[in-house]
Amino acid sequence: MQKDHVPYGSDISAGRYACADCGHEYSAPSRTSMPPCPYYQPSTHSLNGWKVLSGQGDAVEDPYPNNANK
Template identity: 50%
Template sequence: MCVDCGYVFTKQSNKSLPVCPMSNLSSDVIPHVRNGWISLSGQGDAPEDPYPDEK
């Protein structure tokens, strides 16, 4: 999920992510200043791939 606008992007691997496609629109009403993603799932989905310890 884009940290600026909430756009949800689905991809098999999150090691390399593109720029949010919503930031390239000429009608961009939500400025994209942080330009990052939040992983909603992935690591931790399988018992053999658990979440790392939270600190």
């Protein structure tokens, strides 16, 4: 199942994403740690994640992106 919101630090599948807070768009290959928005500010970014525009979003292999055992 595809999630529509991917938290920072998640393993992701290739696709296009938009910041859940400011809308900044980001295209990425599959990667092991989704970066924070380059425009991140604690006062304006409360969702701390990305909306999935295309692709599969959060990788199935990484159901717990904050797990320290990566």
